Amino acid sequence: EPEVTQTPSHQVTQMGQEVILRCxxxxxxxxxxxxxxxxxxxVEFLVSFYNNEISEKSEIFDDQFSVExxxxxxxxxxxxxxxxxxxxxxxxxxxxxxxNYGYTFGSGTRLTVV
Amino acid sequence: DxxxxxxxxxxxxxxxxxxxxxxxxxISGTDYIHWYRQLPSQGPEYVIHGLTSNVNNRMxxxxxxxxxKSSTLILHRATLRDAAVYYCILRALSGGTGGFKTIFGAxxxxxVKA
Numbered sequence: 001e002p003e004v005t006q007t008p009s010h011q012v013t014q015m016g017q018e019v020i021l022r023c024x025x026x027x028x029x030x031x032x033x034x035x036x037x038x039x040x041x042x043v044e045f046l047v048s049f050y051n052n053e054i055s056e057k058s059e060i061f062d063d064q065f066s067v068e069x070x071x072x073x074x075x076x077x078x079x080x081x082x083x084x085x086x087x088x089x090x091x092x093x094x095x096x097x098x099x100n101y102g103y104t105f106g107s108g109t110r111l112t113v114v
Numbered sequence: 115d116x117x118x119x120x121x122x123x124x125x126x127x128x129x130x131x132x133x134x135x136x137x138x139x140x141i142s143g144t145d146y147i148h149w150y151r152q153l154p155s156q157g158p159e160y161v162i163h164g165l166t167s168n169v170n171n172r173m174x175x176x177x178x179x180x181x182x183k184s185s186t187l188i189l190h191r192a193t194l195r196d197a198a199v200y201y202c203i204l205r206a207l208s209g210g211t212g213g214f215k216t217i218f219g220a221x222x223x224x225x226v227k228a
Contacts, residue, residue, distance in 0.1 A: 033215070035158075043158055043201075043218040056215050091157045098214055099146050099205040102160030 002026040006092050006106035021077045021109045023092030032075045033093040082113045118202045123223040126192045134187040136202030141182050146205045149187050151198040197226045
């Protein structure tokens with residue numbers, strides 16, 4: 001079964017550093033998403049991406065965050081200057097279409113900011 | 115997206131059927147009902163979705179009330195591996211080209227006893 005692949009599985013970074021989280025969505029999917037989950041809390045929507053642009057973003061997704069699909073296969077989330085409160089699991093997801101399709105999620109990147 | 119209400123937790127015995135309820139009294143005619151689950155330490159996993167008719171797949175069945183104000187996810191024979199948080203989510207077009215998102219609530223934590 002096709003999978004969404006995320007790398008790295010775990011990243012430790014110092015506060016103030018930039019991090020890039022990488023995702024390879026399923027190849028025929030057109031819609032891409034980033035979510036995060038702080039330990040013990042809900043899964044939170046960050047951003048959705050379609051046709052090479054952001055289609056929706058949450059209030060969490062401020063100027064410190066950016067997304068890119070640099071080469072037609074990878075989908076990246078960049079955090080420019082990490083804060084302690086950015087420590088969380090970050091999940092990438094993709095879907096074939098809109099509301100009549102389910103999302104396939106990756107297994108996540110655990111980001112620890114120290 | 116319209117709101118859903120689920121019990122905080124439920125318990126089941128292994129190898130017995132499980133019926134996970136969801137109320138969505140403010141559902142609109144074009145809202146799809148989606149179910150996801152999240153196993154411990156994993157990303158969310160799509161389970162099933164439907165609009166009006168009951169749906170079956172290899173993972174579960176979805177029973178939708180005639181007035182669509184509630185639905186039930188049915189696991190026909192619970193295993194220990196089905197212990198997870200189950201999310202009932204309504205999906206609607208939220209406007210804009212490609213603009214949409216899936217918002218996760220607190221879900222129902224299912225405990226399965228051996």
